[in-house]
Each structure stands twice: as structure tokens, then as C-alpha cells.
Amino acid sequence: MHGVINIEKSFGKFQDTFSPQIVGELNGQNVMLVRCEGDKVPWHAHTGEDEIFLVWEGTLRVMERDKSVTLHTGEFCIVPRGIEHRVVPEGHVKLILFEPVGISHTGDVKAEITKERFDRLEG
């Protein structure tokens, strides 16, 4: 068994924004925590991966080209593969992601925030 991960304490271990931290791995998927602040995420799509945005704390606008939703603490939505999207946090937002290992968080788009690899947060 992996150890116990306390989500709030894990968020306390990093402050960088737009830098997903891997806190678990199962079935080829990573569980990741990420902090977001500022309008920095470019329009992008993931050819082969659906994406979930689960708001642990804060308010996040998730935009597609023709619609958008606003997520509050304790809410999530799923953006299907292939759909162009971007997210805009309102203030500082803490998110939980659950995504296939190896996904690029900005899809095929290289942006200021793009990370070549994600950090692994030690329990």
C-alpha cells in the first residue's frame, strides 16, 4: 500500500502555479495536484486524452470555443479529447487532476507555463 496522502497538507508542500505535482499513480493514470493563478493557459486540446478539472478550492472558469462553465469548490467537469479548451482561475485555485501518465498539460501547444515533465510530490 502506498502511504496516506492528505490532500490539503500536500498542497502545503508547494506554491508554484501551473506545475502539476504527482501524488499518486494507478492504472496508468496520475493523480496530480496543481495550483493555478492568472490567465496563462493557452487554447489547447489533447488528441488522445479526456481531462478532468476537479476544484479542491476556489473558482475556475473552463472554456471551450462555444461555451463555458464555472466550477466552484467541490465541483468538476470533464473536457473530452480533441476539444479545444482553456481554463481561467478566479484568484488562486487548487485543482485535482486525474490523467493518463505522460499527458502534456497544454496539449500540443507550447506555452510559458508548459512543463516538460511533472514533479512527483513525496508523501
Add this chain to the structure above:
Amino acid sequence: MHGVINIEKSFGKFQDTFSPQIVGELNGQNVMLVRCEGDKVPWHAHTGEDEIFLVWEGTLRVMERDKSVTLHTGEFCIVPRGIEHRVVPEGHVKLILFEPVGISHTGDVKAEITKERFDRLEG
């Protein structure tokens, strides 16, 4: 885009225990909510799936044959595939699961709580 899922409101839509409710699907994985109460989960293992237990509310003891951990609200652990385990809720517990589509929640073991299929909770 699928709609917005509010986790707490979704829990409010069902009261059955040990009956996982599918609230999202992505990358061949289901996002499920389940309520647990009582010492009813038999020892079991999943041959091909790792399993996450994320406690949305409450306290859950996760036992393997040679060790156990206690999870509180906002904590999770992952039980790797092939490892015999069982879970014992303390009182009533609300869990979030992320698991491959088609997983049996009691592995190869058929128990009183075993469901042949999971319900899909409409947003």
C-alpha cells in the same frame, strides 16, 4: 463538455451504501461516488486494477493482510493490484473512486454487497 458535477449535491441524490454511482467517465476510467457504512466488505483483491480510496467525508480504515491505515476526510491511499484488502468505515463514509470501467468492487469475491453493475448518476 459534460456538465458541472457538484460532488456534495451528487451525494445528496442517493442514500444506498456500497452502491457506487458513476458521475463521470474519462480515459477508460470511471469517477464514482460511494457511501459506506458497516463492516461488510470482504477480503478481496483486484487482479488487474489498482484501487484508490479518497475520503470525501468521514473515516475509513483500509486493511491489507499485514498492515492498515486510517483515512480521514480529504485523504486517500492506493491499493495496488493483486493485494488482498478490505475497508471498514467508521460510521458513515463518503468516498470518491477513480477506477477502470468494468471493475468489480469486490474483485473475484461475491459478497452481499457485490453489484453486478454500477448505477450512473445523472447530473
